[in-house]
Amino acid sequence: MNNKSPLLIIIGVVLAIVLFNSVFLVYQWEKAIKLRFGEIIASDYEPGIHFKWPLVNTIRKFDARLRTLDARPERFLTLEKKDVIVDSYVKWRIANVAQYYRSTGGNADKTSRLLAERINTALRNEFGKRTIQEVVSGERQEIMDLLTKDADVQANDLGVEVLDVRVKQIDLPTEVSESVYGRMSAERERVARDLRA
Numbered sequence: 001m002n003n004k005s006p007l008l009i010i011i012g013v014v015l016a017i018v019l020f021n022s023v024f025l026v027y028q029w030e031k032a033i034k035l036r037f038g039e040i041i042a043s044d045y046e047p048g049i050h051f052k053w054p055l056v057n058t059i060r061k062f063d064a065r066l067r068t069l070d071a072r073p074e075r076f077l078t079l080e081k082k083d084v085i086v087d088s089y090v091k092w093r094i095a096n097v098a099q100y101y102r103s104t105g106g107n108a109d110k111t112s113r114l115l116a117e118r119i120n121t122a123l124r125n126e127f128g129k130r131t132i133q134e135v136v137s138g139e140r141q142e143i144m145d146l147l148t149k150d151a152d153v154q155a156n157d158l159g160v161e162v163l164d165v166r167v168k169q170i171d172l173p174t175e176v177s178e179s180v181y182g183r184m185s186a187e188r189e190r191v192a193r194d195l196r197a
Contacts, residue, residue, distance in 0.1 A: 132172075
């Protein structure tokens with residue numbers, strides 16, 4: 001009986017290790033994919049406990065919560081060929097985890113870089129169709145809605161969903177600001193002359 005005792009302990013330990021490596025947990029804020037030798041074999045697991053074959057399958061989990069990409073301020077040309085400096089941000093999350101993994105390798109930094117490029121292109125296109133007046137006051141909400149829809153379509157191949165694109169601030173470069181203030185001053189002086197006459 002003593003001879004079987006160490007063997008049973010070893011078998012028990014091996015079974016415990018195999019069982020421990022066969023179970024994985026997906027939380028509500030996560031999306032997971034199952035890989036077999038680097039190839040995706042399953043994705044979009046519901047939250048809860050799931051099983052896999054140890055050593056053969058690996059699990060990659062990704063944070064599926066809403067994320068914010070705070071883009072650095074960029075210069076864009078308006079319809080009048082005037083520069084504006086736009087500071088924007090994007091709210092996004094993983095929508096299709098398999099596509100996200102295929103297109104970015106699951107790398108959040110790569111996703112942010114690719115998303116920033118697409119948002120900048122969309123911003124450049126929208127600002128290029130409008131005057132400074134329309135951008136600053138007139139059609140700001142319309143621009144945001146169009147940008148969000150356009151960015152969501154463009155980001156679809158990354159496996160992410162863009163929920164919101166917002167412009168935090170629009171500044172004029174100093175040379176443009178001086179030009180605008182000069183025009184405003186000249187306009188006020190003209191109005192004052194007309195009133196005096």
